[in-house]
Amino acid sequence: MAELSRTTSVPVATIKYYLREGLLPAGRPVAATQAEYDDGHVQRLRLVRALLVVGGLSVAAARAVVASLDAAPTDVAAALGAAHDALPPAVPPAEDAGPVRALAAIEALGWDVEPDSTGVRQLDAALAGVDAAGLPIGTERLAVYGAAALDMAELDVGGMPTTSPTAAVHHAVVGTVMYEPVILALRRVAQQHVFRRLGSR
Amino acid sequence: MAELSRTTSVPVATIKYYLREGLLPAGRPVAATQAEYDDGHVQRLRLVRALLVVGGLSVAAARAVVASLDAAPTDVAAALGAAHDALPPAVPPAEDAGPVRALAAIEALGWDVEPDSTGVRQLDAALAGVDAAGLPIGTERLAVYGAAALDMAELDVGGMPTTSPTAAVHHAVVGTVMYEPVILALRRVAQQHVFRRLGSR
Numbered sequence: 335m336a337e338l339s340r341t342t343s344v345p346v347a348t349i350k351y352y353l354r355e356g357l358l359p360a361g362r363p364v365a366a367t368q369a370e371y372d373d374g375h376v377q378r379l380r381l382v383r384a385l386l387v388v389g390g391l392s393v394a395a396a397r398a399v400v401a402s403l404d405a406a407p408t409d410v411a412a413a414l415g416a417a418h419d420a421l422p423p424a425v426p427p428a429e430d431a432g433p434v435r436a437l438a439a440i441e442a443l444g445w446d447v448e449p450d451s452t453g454v455r456q457l458d459a460a461l462a463g464v465d466a467a468g469l470p471i472g473t474e475r476l477a478v479y480g481a482a483a484l485d486m487a488e489l490d491v492g493g494m495p496t497t498s499p500t501a502a503v504h505h506a507v508v509g510t511v512m513y514e515p516v517i518l519a520l521r522r523v524a525q526q527h528v529f530r531r532l533g534s535r
Numbered sequence: 536m537a538e539l540s541r542t543t544s545v546p547v548a549t550i551k552y553y554l555r556e557g558l559l560p561a562g563r564p565v566a567a568t569q570a571e572y573d574d575g576h577v578q579r580l581r582l583v584r585a586l587l588v589v590g591g592l593s594v595a596a597a598r599a600v601v602a603s604l605d606a607a608p609t610d611v612a613a614a615l616g617a618a619h620d621a622l623p624p625a626v627p628p629a630e631d632a633g634p635v636r637a638l639a640a641i642e643a644l645g646w647d648v649e650p651d652s653t654g655v656r657q658l659d660a661a662l663a664g665v666d667a668a669g670l671p672i673g674t675e676r677l678a679v680y681g682a683a684a685l686d687m688a689e690l691d692v693g694g695m696p697t698t699s700p701t702a703a704v705h706h707a708v709v710g711t712v713m714y715e716p717v718i719l720a721l722r723r724v725a726q727q728h729v730f731r732r733l734g735s736r
Contacts, residue, residue, distance in 0.1 A: 506726070524646065
């Protein structure tokens with residue numbers, strides 16, 4: 335465990351806490367006070383750390399993500415769905431009418447998706463929110479944001495391993511949750527850049 | 536207050552809570568048990584509701600955003616900075632070395648920004664997070680995400696009112712916090728679309 339701690343720069347006390355919380359599988363016992371940890375432990379520990387510290391997930395949410403990895407899904411499409419399911423924000427089941435706002439937006443964008451998926455429900459909830467605030471997403475904004483999202487997704491999915499479902503889920507979880515803060519920060523910095531450019535004209 | 540509640544569909548008890556928490560200014564008293572609320576109250580109430588319910592801000596964070604609106608900044612550039620300052624995620628001051636990761640990324644993108652701003656510190660923290668998780672943003676990913684962020688920012692800033700600083704801050708706050716969940720949801724749905732397209736080949 336001391337070696338695992340050195341390799342990952344995660345304190346031993348933190349590793350023990352993750353073990354207790356079921357976020358990290360136990361090592362293989364080799365002596366009364368020693369256990370062996372392998373490369374899988376190093377990767378899992380980095381992931382858990384990232385989910386909690388960078389992603390800001392609760393322990394319960396991180397446990398659900400880790401469970402989706404351990405469930406060893408049978409195909410990669412299911413893996414991507416499971417990853418999105420496990421990540422926040424938690425989205426309540428769609429209303430009786432179904433995710434009508436999201437489906438209209440997706441049709442306008444010409445995308446082919448599973449209508450009854452967590453991603454679609456998340457989009458529907460986000461669109462309902464801006465509608466309620468009196469700031470509905472117009473045609474132009476949907477087109478611009480949609481094109482930007484598609485460019486990012488092409489890169490995200492292009493790099494996804496398609497051989498092993500477990501590797502694909504790991505990639506999807508990590509890529510989704512870890513890069514989101516980067517994307518939002520880039521947009522804020524870009525706003526500043528565009529604003530300064532306008533001001534200096 | 537009953538009329539304000541009807542207009543905004545926010546329950547009277549909730550309005551009273553916002554008044555107590557300093558999120559909404561008091562109405563103009565016109566009788567012992569009556570006060571007058573104007574259009575400004577309706578807009579402010581919609582904003583507060585959006586920040587708390589859609590943006591998921593804490594009451595304290597929403598109060599800081601509202602304060603940045605009431606501070607009536609003297610110019611629009613300062614207004615944009617104040618808006619970003621007030622919004623989560625809260626970012627600790629940069630380390631002694633300064634936000635070196637963010638500044639390197641911004642130079643690679645060719646953007647012109649204020650190096651000592653909240654947006655830059657947010658970007659630096661996000662980049663430090665993915666580095667720590669062993670998933671640094673490479674040149675290609677930075678270029679793709681940066682271009683997507685710039686496209687969105689052009690639209691965001693293009694629609695920003697430049698006449699009144701207060702209107703600009705309002706626009707920046709609302710646009711930043713409200714559209715972020717939409718952008719993240721669109722990316723997840725786009726991933727699914729790209730993935731299905733690849734799978735059907």
